[in-house]
Amino acid sequence: MTDIAQGAPAAAxxxxxxxxxxxAARQGPLDLxxxxxxxxxxxxxxxxxxxxxxxxxxxxxxxxAFEALPIExxxxxxxYIDLRNAHLAAARPYAGPAAVxxxxxxxxxxxxxxxxxxxxxxxxxxxxxLSAEARDAGLILETLAQTQTRxxxxxxxxxxxxxxxxxxxxxxxxxxxxxxxxxxIHVPDGVRLERPxxxxxxxxxxxxxxxxxxxxxxxEDAEVSVVEEQVSADASAPISTDAQAFFAGTTEAVxxxxxxxSFAGLQDFSLRQIAFQHRSTVLARGATVxxxxxxxxxxxxxxxxxxxxEGDGSTVxxxxxxxxxxxxxxxxTSYTRQVGRDTTGNLLSKAVLADRSRxxxxxxxxxxxxxxxxxxxxxxxxxxxxxxxxxxxxxxxEIDQPDCRRVAHASSVxxxxxxxxxxxxxRGLDPDEARKAIVLGYLEPVVARVPLESAxxxxxxxxxxxxxxxxxxxxxxxAVA
Amino acid sequence: MATSPEIVSxxxxxxxxxxxDYLEETKAGLTRETVEAISRFKDEPQWMLDFRLRAYEHxxxxxxxxxxxxxxxxxxxxxxxxxxxxQGEEKSWDDVPDKIKKTFxxxxxxxxxxxxxxxxxxxxxxxxxxxxxxxxxxxIGVVFMGTDQGLKEYPELFRKxxxxxxxxxxxxxxxxxxxxxxxxxxxxxxxxxxxxxPLQAYFRINAExxxxxxxxxxxxxxxxxxxxxxxxxxxxxxTDALHAAVVEVIALPHSKVxxxxxxxWSNDVYNLVTKRAHAHAYSTVEWIDANTGSKLxxxxxxxxxxxxxxxxxxxxxxVAGKGQHQDTGAKAIHLAxxxxxxxxxxxxxxxxGRTTYRGQLKVVPGATGVVASVRCDALLxxxxxxxxxxxxxxxxxxxxxxxxxxxxxxxxxxQVFYLMSRGLTENEATNLxxxxxxxxxxxxxxxxxxxxxxxxxxxxxxxxxx
Numbered sequence: 001m002t003d004i005a006q007g008a009p010a011a012a013x014x015x016x017x018x019x020x021x022x023x024a025a026r027q028g029p030l031d032l033x034x035x036x037x038x039x040x041x042x043x044x045x046x047x048x049x050x051x052x053x054x055x056x057x058x059x060x061x062x063x064x065a066f067e068a069l070p071i072e073x074x075x076x077x078x079x080y081i082d083l084r085n086a087h088l089a090a091a092r093p094y095a096g097p098a099a100v101x102x103x104x105x106x107x108x109x110x111x112x113x114x115x116x117x118x119x120x121x122x123x124x125x126x127x128x129x130l131s132a133e134a135r136d137a138g139l140i141l142e143t144l145a146q147t148q149t150r151x152x153x154x155x156x157x158x159x160x161x162x163x164x165x166x167x168x169x170x171x172x173x174x175x176x177x178x179x180x181x182x183x184x185i186h187v188p189d190g191v192r193l194e195r196p197x198x199x200x201x202x203x204x205x206x207x208x209x210x211x212x213x214x215x216x217x218x219x220e221d222a223e224v225s226v227v228e229e230q231v232s233a234d235a236s237a238p239i240s241t242d243a244q245a246f247f248a249g250t251t252e253a254v255x256x257x258x259x260x261x262s263f264a265g266l267q268d269f270s271l272r273q274i275a276f277q278h279r280s281t282v283l284a285r286g287a288t289v290x291x292x293x294x295x296x297x298x299x300x301x302x303x304x305x306x307x308x309x310e311g312d313g314s315t316v317x318x319x320x321x322x323x324x325x326x327x328x329x330x331x332x333t334s335y336t337r338q339v340g341r342d343t344t345g346n347l348l349s350k351a352v353l354a355d356r357s358r359x360x361x362x363x364x365x366x367x368x369x370x371x372x373x374x375x376x377x378x379x380x381x382x383x384x385x386x387x388x389x390x391x392x393x394x395x396x397x398e399i400d401q402p403d404c405r406r407v408a409h410a411s412s413v414x415x416x417x418x419x420x421x422x423x424x425x426x427r428g429l430d431p432d433e434a435r436k437a438i439v440l441g442y443l444e445p446v447v448a449r450v451p452l453e454s455a456x457x458x459x460x461x462x463x464x465x466x467x468x469x470x471x472x473x474x475x476x477x478x479a480v481a
Numbered sequence: 482m483a484t485s486p487e488i489v490s491x492x493x494x495x496x497x498x499x500x501x502d503y504l505e506e507t508k509a510g511l512t513r514e515t516v517e518a519i520s521r522f523k524d525e526p527q528w529m530l531d532f533r534l535r536a537y538e539h540x541x542x543x544x545x546x547x548x549x550x551x552x553x554x555x556x557x558x559x560x561x562x563x564x565x566x567x568q569g570e571e572k573s574w575d576d577v578p579d580k581i582k583k584t585f586x587x588x589x590x591x592x593x594x595x596x597x598x599x600x601x602x603x604x605x606x607x608x609x610x611x612x613x614x615x616x617x618x619x620x621i622g623v624v625f626m627g628t629d630q631g632l633k634e635y636p637e638l639f640r641k642x643x644x645x646x647x648x649x650x651x652x653x654x655x656x657x658x659x660x661x662x663x664x665x666x667x668x669x670x671x672x673x674x675x676x677x678x679p680l681q682a683y684f685r686i687n688a689e690x691x692x693x694x695x696x697x698x699x700x701x702x703x704x705x706x707x708x709x710x711x712x713x714x715x716x717x718x719x720t721d722a723l724h725a726a727v728v729e730v731i732a733l734p735h736s737k738v739x740x741x742x743x744x745x746w747s748n749d750v751y752n753l754v755t756k757r758a759h760a761h762a763y764s765t766v767e768w769i770d771a772n773t774g775s776k777l778x779x780x781x782x783x784x785x786x787x788x789x790x791x792x793x794x795x796x797x798x799x800v801a802g803k804g805q806h807q808d809t810g811a812k813a814i815h816l817a818x819x820x821x822x823x824x825x826x827x828x829x830x831x832x833x834g835r836t837t838y839r840g841q842l843k844v845v846p847g848a849t850g851v852v853a854s855v856r857c858d859a860l861l862x863x864x865x866x867x868x869x870x871x872x873x874x875x876x877x878x879x880x881x882x883x884x885x886x887x888x889x890x891x892x893x894x895x896q897v898f899y900l901m902s903r904g905l906t907e908n909e910a911t912n913l914x915x916x917x918x919x920x921x922x923x924x925x926x927x928x929x930x931x932x933x934x935x936x937x938x939x940x941x942x943x944x945x946x947x
Binding site for chain 1: 547548830846859861862863864865866867868869870871872873874875876877878879880881882883884885886887888889890891
């Protein structure tokens, strides 16, 4: 069974035996086994980073909220959370912010076609490089530690007055309390970058915990696209180890009037990874955010997206795909709050679930009273490839303003369409090829939204690889648990 | 005329027209003694007393629900949980609010019936109709009587099915109902019998009075078929703060049950109802459910598809006006292969009213070949009205075909303009559009109900009901 993996690994420090032991006995769906979140850890993190007083206060505020909040505050979702496979009692955060490697700024590290590149390997900044063109245009890509040195007031403004992590979210508040590194992307007014910024996280050493924030600030009439790749650092780590790794990351974007952020996130961590993701945006008048998110990896991933359409005429386009296998759990929540007039929300989730994988797709679109002329669509779709797979869709609407263009949601669940399968087989594809073509075709509309062509191709490769691995691993699936 | 003298009037209307002579009423508030007293007044068997006490204990231990509507205004300690029907306070026609009187008038409710509905008059002549219907039914073996009477006359059948669909532990208000239930209908349709006419609880209840904590148990044996209708379009005037009913339906293999509700409680009632059906193999269960009245309704008719090939259908309509919250929906739980369900929900919010659709669709592992659909449409007629949709779709079987769609919008100005250009007033045009929106529901009603329901909606739309 899955729960035995908790059996205290040798690395577990003695001081935490008390918290590890009961978890080993029986871990409930709501049990967060992390054992390092306390005041001392917060002060230690702040000390290591030489935080100013206001930042320490902000962290302590986050800790207070963390301690006060239940794991899920939204009553709509309390029965759909399951952390039983997250065995994190032994995970330890890195001390202090990531150090920048010598040579991280070397121009040769910049991938072809990218405006800027940052690569984070565990707690090390392996690359941090901007194209000359992007630098000249005024783009800033730096670590938050660098921001603190360069422009402490800017950091304070972004952390205290930015789009803010959700106040009612225990896990987001934990990241607020204990983040130890992060990145800033700033695009000044009027700057429109054609080429994307690429961020690459490669983490996952056993028993580590990395808590990090990515802050994005777009001035007015600016435009940028970001491709974020999250992969497993440590492909060589013995698969036999039970020790998991923990990642908590944010994307906090303030998008100025008339600006556009395209963000493609590609999560392909190892099956020993537990990840909590928080992505929040605040949109000013006429601003647009486009999310294209692919969730492939992790044993358990819990993701939350908050879109706040404050400005009149602002738009969110959100597309998310999931491809699950083994006993992966994808716990995905998205909140879209439409506040301004004539805002548009177009949110689409598509899951393909093999083996014993599960997806919880929880979407809530709230149309506030001030939001006249809203257009809002929320779609949650799933394709189940195995008897043991499970899909939960909760596409909810809260509408306080009748004067809307369209408010709708839709959802469907089903197996691979037999007619399509028959058609492809009649064209000479063998059944597995035909199934693969249908599954990849089902996900393709989201793949096509990834802004960088090379990232698109990479995502296609990953999806194909995942399909093939699933097919091959199928008879031995039990071995994964 | 068989006007029974002991049913005169009453603020509370628990009576059933049988010969049991209730002597007292309980004190306000709910204690263990209250529950014991109710059982004693009714001269119930020990097992029912034990059941009530078990429910009472659970009721005490269960917290108030924190979701859905605002339940904080209910003062459970002020309710008299049982009172002999004839001991209600006398009330006069003059005390009935104008709004209700006006509605009766507009709906064309006969004078005598108006007084009954308002709780100030004696029953009217429907008892005659009811008795002749009952005679017809008993010829074909159909049982249709008050639930208390059912417990006495059919003790074994009753005990076999009672609380098997909604156990007292289901929710706080099911526990409350189980502890203090009184009244409701008991229906048994024997194997292979098709009941030709709808069973109208309206007639039965006219004869015997309705209740605050009514409990209905419907058992439809193999291959049998029945349509049960409760409620009526006229507003039921009551000063009761709370109506907490439980309805259990058991559809045995190859049977067919349709349960139609048109409930129009007056706008100060909290209507918290648990309705659930078990659909066995190749049976069909349909809930046709309209909610126009009450201050707050929380009601989610459910069907557990337990046998292979069973079919479920829920068509529900909610209309929320000023100060009203209709928190309604439906649940289909697929527990067996090749089961089908269809849920259609239509809601209208106006004058600051609030509607909520809350539904669940679940397919468990092993329930292969399920086909399910959920459709929710909401109309918001004006500023300040609100509509929420919370569907839960939990699919644990790959061989499932499920679709869900929901839309929320305002009345199409194009449609209204078109109709006005054909000579209708704006009111008439709006009305017609609303009636079209609700047609999927009204076409399922027997004709006389459909006509009354359309009339009621029209009155609601005109705002002539205040």
